[in-house]
Amino acid sequence: MAKILIVEDEAKIARFLELELKHEGYEVEFAADGRMGLEKALAPDVDLVLLDIMLPGLSGMEVCRRVRMESQVPIIMLTAKDDVTDKVAGLDMGADDYMTKPFAIEELLARIRVTLTRHSGKAQEESRGIAEELTFEKLKVDVTGHQVSYQGEEITLTKKEFDLLVCLLENKNVAMSREQLLSKVWGYEYMGDTNVVDVYVRYLRQKIDDKYQFHMVETIRGIGYMIKE
Ligand code: CA
Secondary structure (H helix, E strand, O other), X not given: OOEEEEEOOOHHHHHHHHHHHHHOOOEEEEEOOHHHHHHHHOOOOOOEEEEEOOOOOOOHHHHHHHHXXXXXXXXXXXXXXXXHHHHHHHHHOOOOEEEEOOOOHHHHHHHHHHHHHHHHHHHHHHHOOOXXXXXXXXXXXXXXXXXXXXXXXXEOOOHHXXXXXXXXXXXXXXXXXXXXXXXXXXXXXXXXOOHHHHHHHHHHHHHHHHHHOOOOEEEEOOXXXXXOO
């Protein structure tokens, strides 16, 4: 059964949600502030996050933004205010859905089901039609096994570094703009801040190009990046 993380500082609401979700058969994990929420949301076994906006430590918006740098785990935002700007901001940050407190639990449960189904459908779609192994010179990328090696030596990449590398390799000999990479790898408009692409390209170069002294990722001036065969 799916595991749901509740990030909520109001103990009463958290307890209520926990009981209802457990009653539906979900596994439940809990965090009472933003920092703990961020840490737990990045755990690989969490299937969905219920994220309150008003949190101590780190706001729900900030937690959402940071989670989206690393993970596409479904997020449903919870807020006390029926404020359309909050809603828009939350969805911009990459939240999947939004609920205003107080909410009917049946509606929340329905949205959780829809979000989980939609997400698993998307994951299946993504895993279809992708080459299992991508290569560039002596670099090998096992896409399904999430492993990268150079001449047999394993290279450890974070999830986003890996996704970026796969995206560049799948589009070999195509100059990819920062915006394209951002939307393909991060999966949403990252508030127009394309610097994140440069930062991750730098990480890739440090771990691969610099370490093995070969030239893989080319900078295409005025556009973005390309892996050229
Ligand atoms: Ca709160």
